[in-house]
Amino acid sequence: MFPILVEIKRDQNQREVRILSDAGRILRPLLVVSNLLKIKGSKSDHKSFKSLLDNGVIELIGPEEEEDFKTAWSVQYLFGKEGKSSVKYTHCELDMSYLLGLSCSLVPFANHDHARRVLYQSQKHSSQAIGYSTTNPNIRVDALSHQLFYPQRPLFQTMASDCLGKPGYLGQSKVLPKSEFYNGQNAIVAVNVHLGYNQEDSLVMNRASLQRGMFRSEHIRSYKAEIENKESSDKRKKPEDIVNFGKIQSKIGRVDSLDEDGFPFVGANLQSGDIIIGRCADSGTDHSIKLKHTERGYVQKVVLSSNDEGKNFATVSLRQVRSPVLGDKFSSMHGQKGVLGFLESQENFPFTKQGIVPDIVINPHAFPSRQTPGQLLEAALGKGIACVGSLRNATPFSTSSVEAITNQLH
Incomplete structure (x- = not known):
């Protein structure tokens, strides 16, 4: 065994068998068609992924092996119209959305969008989006980080997004991922032309929504300085090489917020031109x-610590709260990127007969030129979910038809 x-590759052209076991290879799970009956013969009702692997129902396939297999998109392709398929498949996909990677499979209705837009979202926009980059931001000291104040889980579900969660969250038995795993927020979007400020890919936003905290984030930058251990140093140094920390009047900036040890106090309000770490050499430099x-x-934390090499250092983290301003870049989950072109007052925005005012107004000409009808389907599905209150699925290749999505709005 x-x-x-x-990974075992049998190359008939080269008349050789290649066995690959090196690290870093890409493997993905596939169902073995000849072993599907083992699922029915299993005594246990609960079948974990590891048990399916041990029984040979699921096999991890590499790119070399995949060339010799015939893989069906889903289980329904294994059976034709008369119950038998003309093609003898060897393997089957767990789900059709697993053809895509993790970032692509999170995009709702990705099979309806242009492939270039899905690649934009999965490669560029998902890495540039602001959310919670880590689950322990309070004890980390990163050089630069951005955090969204109120990240939200999308209204819809996908097969890949369900795998990000764990049972028991919020006291429910279903697998629901936490909101911190996502980037962005749910907004009320109107497809309309507004005063010409949202031509092509520019956006018009509701000023009152931003004042209520929509898309508000914090920007944290850390400044680091090494501290020499004078007790462990045996070499005699020159006066210009001995650096001391302290509140010393400086010609390059203001030192009003520094304590006597040369570091600002937590909560200090620092402005451009202020000294954040005060230090001076014995020679006066x-x-x-x-x-x-x-x-x-504002100063968020002051940390004195040492690394694995025994070097001491000091880090001061500065926190700045930011709200969207003109020129900021926004994007939907379909690669529809746009720049904020105008902030409109709420009383000048269009509204429905129920009095609902949109948060964002996007130009209707942005959809046909970028070939992203999936965003329209997501908007229609999201409106139906908000009105009915039930969870709906938006997994690529296995979602409801367009007629079923539009019928829920009537």
């Missing part, structure tokens, strides 16, 4: 660290 991670020209904010 070979391990499940070993100023080695203070100054805020960058565009940086300002």
Whole structure:
């Protein structure tokens, strides 16, 4: 028996058998058609992924092996109209959306969009989006990080998004992923032309929605300085090489927010041009660290620590709360990127007969030119979910028809 991670390739043209076991290879799970009956013969009702692997029902396939297999898109392709298929498949996909990667399979109705837009979303926009990059931001000291104040889970579900959660969240038995796993928020979007400020891919936003906290985020930048251990240093240094920390008047910036140890107190309001870490050499040379020209904010934490090599260092984290301004870039989950072109007052926005005012107004000409009808289907499905209150599925290749989505709105 070979391990499940070993890949065996039989090349008839080269008359050789290649066995691949190196690390870093891409493997994906497929159902073995000849072993599907083992599922029915299993005594246990609960079948874990590992048990299916051990019984040979699921097999991890590499790119070399996949060339010799005939893979069906789903179980229904294994049976034709008369109950038998003319093609003898060897393997079958667990779900049709598993043809895509993790980022692509999170996009709702990805099979309705242009492939270039789905690649934009999965490669660029998903990595640039603001959410919670980590689950322990309070104890981390990153050089630069962005965090969204109120990340939200989408209204719909996909097969891949369900795998991100775990049972028991919010006291429910179903697998629901946490909101922190997602980037962005749910907004009320109107497809309309508004004063010409949303031509092509520009957006018009409701100023009152931004004042209520929509898309508000915090920008955290950390400044780091090494601290020399004078007790463990045996070499005699020159006066210009000995650096001391302290509140020393500097010619390059203001030191009003520094304590006597040269570090600002937690909660200090620093502006552009202030000194964030004060230090000076015995020779009188100023080695203070100054805020960058565009940086300002409140001191969140001051950390004194050491690394694995035994070097001591000090880190000061600066937090700045940011709200969307003109020129900020936004994008939907379908690669529909746009720039904020105008902030409109709520009383000047269109509204429905129920009095609902949109948060964002997008130009209708943005859909046919970028070939993203999937965003229209997502908007229609989201409106139906908001009105009815039931969870709906938007997994690529296996979702409801367009007629079923439109019928729920009537």
